[in-house]
Amino acid sequence: MIASNLDMAQLLPIFLPLVWASILALAVFLYVLLGGYDLGLGVLFPIAPSDRDRDAMMASVSPFWDGNETWLVLGGGGLLAAFPLAYATMLPALYIPIFLMLMGLILRGVAFEFRFKSSRYRWGWDLAFAGGSIVAALMQGLIIGAFVRGFTVENNQFAGGPFDWLSAFSIVTAVAVLSGYVLLSAGWLIMKADEALREWAYGVARYALIAVAVFIAVFSLWTPLLHPEIADRWFSPGNLVMFSPVPLLTAAAVIGLWRGIAKRQRFAPFLWGILIFMLCYTGLAVSLFPYIIPPDITIWEAAAAPKSQLFMLYGAIPLLPIILGYTAYSYYVLWDATEHDTYH
Amino acid sequence: MFSELDPLLLSRIQFAFTISFHIIFPSFTIGLAAWLVVLEALWLKTGKQIYADISRHWIKIFAISFGMGVVSGVVMSYEFGTNWSELSRRGGNVIGPLLSYEVLTAFFLEAGFLGIMLFGRERVPKAVHFFATCMVALGTAISAFWILSANSWMQTPQGFTVDSEGVLHVADWWQVIFNPSFPYRFTHMVAAAYLTTAFVVGGIGAWYILRDRCVSHGRVMLGMALSLIVWLAPLQLMIGDMHGLNTREYQPAKIAAIEAHWETRRGAPLVLFAWPDTETQSNLYEIAIPKLGSFVLTHEWDGEVRGLKSFPPEDRPNPIIPFFSFRIMVGIGFLMIALGITGAVLWLMGRLYTTRWYLQAMAWSFPIGFIAVLAGWFVAEVGRQPWVVYNVLRTADAVSPVPGGSVLITLLLFFVVYGIIFGAGIYYIAQLVRRGPGEIPPLPDAGEGDPSRRPIAAGGAP
Numbered sequence: 001m002i003a004s005n006l007d008m009a010q011l012l013p014i015f016l017p018l019v020w021a022s023i024l025a026l027a028v029f030l031y032v033l034l035g036g037y038d039l040g041l042g043v044l045f046p047i048a049p050s051d052r053d054r055d056a057m058m059a060s061v062s063p064f065w066d067g068n069e070t071w072l073v074l075g076g077g078g079l080l081a082a083f084p085l086a087y088a089t090m091l092p093a094l095y096i097p098i099f100l101m102l103m104g105l106i107l108r109g110v111a112f113e114f115r116f117k118s119s120r121y122r123w124g125w126d127l128a129f130a131g132g133s134i135v136a137a138l139m140q141g142l143i144i145g146a147f148v149r150g151f152t153v154e155n156n157q158f159a160g161g162p163f164d165w166l167s168a169f170s171i172v173t174a175v176a177v178l179s180g181y182v183l184l185s186a187g188w189l190i191m192k193a194d195e196a197l198r199e200w201a202y203g204v205a206r207y208a209l210i211a212v213a214v215f216i217a218v219f220s221l222w223t224p225l226l227h228p229e230i231a232d233r234w235f236s237p238g239n240l241v242m243f244s245p246v247p248l249l250t251a252a253a254v255i256g257l258w259r260g261i262a263k264r265q266r267f268a269p270f271l272w273g274i275l276i277f278m279l280c281y282t283g284l285a286v287s288l289f290p291y292i293i294p295p296d297i298t299i300w301e302a303a304a305a306p307k308s309q310l311f312m313l314y315g316a317i318p319l320l321p322i323i324l325g326y327t328a329y330s331y332y333v334l335w336d337a338t339e340h341d342t343y344h
Numbered sequence: 345m346f347s348e349l350d351p352l353l354l355s356r357i358q359f360a361f362t363i364s365f366h367i368i369f370p371s372f373t374i375g376l377a378a379w380l381v382v383l384e385a386l387w388l389k390t391g392k393q394i395y396a397d398i399s400r401h402w403i404k405i406f407a408i409s410f411g412m413g414v415v416s417g418v419v420m421s422y423e424f425g426t427n428w429s430e431l432s433r434r435g436g437n438v439i440g441p442l443l444s445y446e447v448l449t450a451f452f453l454e455a456g457f458l459g460i461m462l463f464g465r466e467r468v469p470k471a472v473h474f475f476a477t478c479m480v481a482l483g484t485a486i487s488a489f490w491i492l493s494a495n496s497w498m499q500t501p502q503g504f505t506v507d508s509e510g511v512l513h514v515a516d517w518w519q520v521i522f523n524p525s526f527p528y529r530f531t532h533m534v535a536a537a538y539l540t541t542a543f544v545v546g547g548i549g550a551w552y553i554l555r556d557r558c559v560s561h562g563r564v565m566l567g568m569a570l571s572l573i574v575w576l577a578p579l580q581l582m583i584g585d586m587h588g589l590n591t592r593e594y595q596p597a598k599i600a601a602i603e604a605h606w607e608t609r610r611g612a613p614l615v616l617f618a619w620p621d622t623e624t625q626s627n628l629y630e631i632a633i634p635k636l637g638s639f640v641l642t643h644e645w646d647g648e649v650r651g652l653k654s655f656p657p658e659d660r661p662n663p664i665i666p667f668f669s670f671r672i673m674v675g676i677g678f679l680m681i682a683l684g685i686t687g688a689v690l691w692l693m694g695r696l697y698t699t700r701w702y703l704q705a706m707a708w709s710f711p712i713g714f715i716a717v718l719a720g721w722f723v724a725e726v727g728r729q730p731w732v733v734y735n736v737l738r739t740a741d742a743v744s745p746v747p748g749g750s751v752l753i754t755l756l757l758f759f760v761v762y763g764i765i766f767g768a769g770i771y772y773i774a775q776l777v778r779r780g781p782g783e784i785p786p787l788p789d790a791g792e793g794d795p796s797r798r799p800i801a802a803g804g805a806p
Binding site (some may be wrong): 046060062063064066067069070072073075076077078079080081082084085087088089090091094095096098099102103104105106107109110112113114117118156157162247266304305307311312315316319320323326327329330333 | 388407408411412414415416417418419421422424425426429430432433435436437438439440443444445446447448449451452453454455456457458459460462463464467468513514517698744745746749750753754757758761765768769772775
């Protein structure tokens with residue numbers, strides 16, 4: 001009994017950060033997917049064919065945006081709880097893009113409530129929804145780009161300047177993330193919209209897919225140049241074989257999505273889009289693991305005390321499946337509630 | 345020029361502004377969600393259309409308020425890192441899990457069932473819709489539980505150790521969550537939220553009766569609000585008193601600031617009005633009742649009350665904001681009790697719905713709960729300075745390594761963005777209130793044109 005306790009005491013600090021890194025990675029991934037199609041609709045808002053289509057686009061996500069955004073809150077809150085050092089280093093470094101993202105999310109979020117209540121100022125809420133979504137998507141891209149490039153850290157504190165997040169790399173990431181979100185939201189509309197809007201969404205998806213494919217190629221070359229460790233990770237002989245499914249599957253998914261658009265399939269484009277995001281995300285994880293503040297701080301160095309991580313895990317293990325369950329139920333019940341069910 | 349800006353002061357202003365803005369909405373939606381549960385239960389039980397009318401009307405007001413609470417709440421979960429990274433680094437082991445539990449047990453619950461509550465009325469069985477409404481209300485209450493636990497722990501920390509690098513580690517989770525001030529702060533805040541909602545609902549009900557519109561709805565609203573206020577307002581005074589005794593034990597400097605007591609003495613007076621002067625360390629223009637201060641704070645006429653001078657100058661809060669905010673909060677508390685009792689007496693006399701001066705007083709009182717909540721939080725938060733974790737971590741040591749210029753920019757942006765959405769939110773809520781319940785056809789799709797033109801925002805038709 002004593003022996004096994006000792007083993008636990010040694011294993012937990014190794015094991016728990018891995019578990020929490022996985023849970024947070026899942027939360028951020030779900031946000032990127034759900035928040036992605038959600039923000040993408042806002043990006044497409046200004047170029048939608050008609051005002052009627054804008055109504056339908058917004059209506060298709062009205063019941064879900066709050067839940068989608070909660071994954072972002074879990075990402076932030078979970079990072080503070082599981083990796084306080086990473087949270088305390090990254091957020092000051094990303095001060096300006098984080099707040100611009102939040103303000104974008106505020107403006108687009110209230111637009112869901114206000115747009116339909118206003119006739120005279122509807123254009124203003126259209127602007128808030130589109131502008132807020134575009135700013136939030138771009139800032140999320142900048143944040144990811146800056147995160148991959150890494151931060152200046154001294155004595156467990158951010159020690160760089162207020163604009164360190166701004167670089168050619170992060171600007172390109174921002175545009176890449178924006179086009180990825182547009183791809184997802186086009187897939188969303190293809191599943192849910194009426195025929196005319198759907199046809200328009202196929203066209204959007206095609207352009208977005210070309211952009212996404214180009215950006216994936218660019219990042220596959222650029223990221224290894226940023227840190228020699230990343231190049232080693234991918235291109236050392238053994239790893240090259242082990243990780244080769246990631247780029248190969250990505251290429252397959254891009255082709256699958258292209259054919260899905262050509263064949264006017266209803267669900268395939270969104271699902272292929274999810275797969276592309278998943279693979280890019282996996283690629284990023286392969287590049288960065290085990291660093292949470294590349295290239296200095298690992299998940300073990302940034303981890304909260306085992307007692308804190310364990311305390312949260314007791315709750316997270318039963319709660320996450322329940323959350324996923326009622327979220328799925330809500331999507332199921334309200335799936336086609338967009339056009340007909342004004343609730344009063 | 346930007347290098348001279350003080351990031352600490354600006355971060356404090358920004359946090360105060362963003363959290364004050366945020367708390368307005370939970371203060372309202374915690375009570376409103378619970379009331380919507382009661383209305384829906386009454387409708388299911390009695391089948392009376394009036395409860396359905398009122399609930400369908402207020403659900404729209406709830407949707408706007410809840411949405412504004414959500415978007416302003418997301419900001420809070422990032423501000424601990426952007427502006428208070430040293431608090432996060434050193435206190436993350438303790439407050440991080442509490443905030444994460446709030447997300448896992450409350451935010452997802454609210455968000456997951458809000459969609460069904462707002463959009464699912466015609467799509468799910470009545471029982472499922474009622475369940476969704478209950479889950480949203482439960483979510484708001486659980487959210488209050490965790491956030492007040494975290495805040496109370498920062499006010500009265502226990503159950504932790506500090507390592508050689510100044511990082512806090514939890515020794516006992518039970519002691520952390522149920523820290524000494526938590527039971528008082530939690531009940532005080534939940535009661536405050538219920539009272540805030542009751543005064544909004546009762547005030548609007550009174551206004552309908554005065555305007556002779558939706559009178560039957562107005563009567564139900566005023567009656568239900570009053571039947572809460574009449575016992576909860578006096579109970580709140582007692583909870584507040586117990587909270588005060590607890591604060592005197594754990595944060596005596598805060599009590600000294602609230603009461604503007606500079607000297608430690610027995611039989612201390614109750615200062616009704618004064619200008620606490622930090623230069624001379626005394627009160628100007630003081631109006632006080634002898635001995636009452638000791639009685640209120642210790643429940644003994646000759647109890648000893650510590651003054652601010654008994655604390656080292658670097659450990660004292662500035663008394664001006666706690667002193668005045670406290671008087672605003674307590675004054676509103678007594679006003680609530682008076683309005684509750686007067687209303688109950690008029691009700692018993694059968695004159696509640698016809699006494700115009702009373703209806704007018706209630707109608708004008710609709711925002712007093714919000715003012716009291718904000719004033720109360722200013723007492724709690726300014727009064728615990730200079731500590732962010734009481735006697736453990738100073739606010740000045742908790743701030744992020746971010747230049748003042750960055751904070752100034754985001755603060756100004758918050759003024760603009762929150763100004764716009766607050767103005768719009770109030771405007772659209774006022775529009776809904778003016779339109780009133782029961783005047784909209786209850787069923788959708790009455791065949792009026794193209795359905796996709798119809799709005800489905802929870803707030804309703806343009």
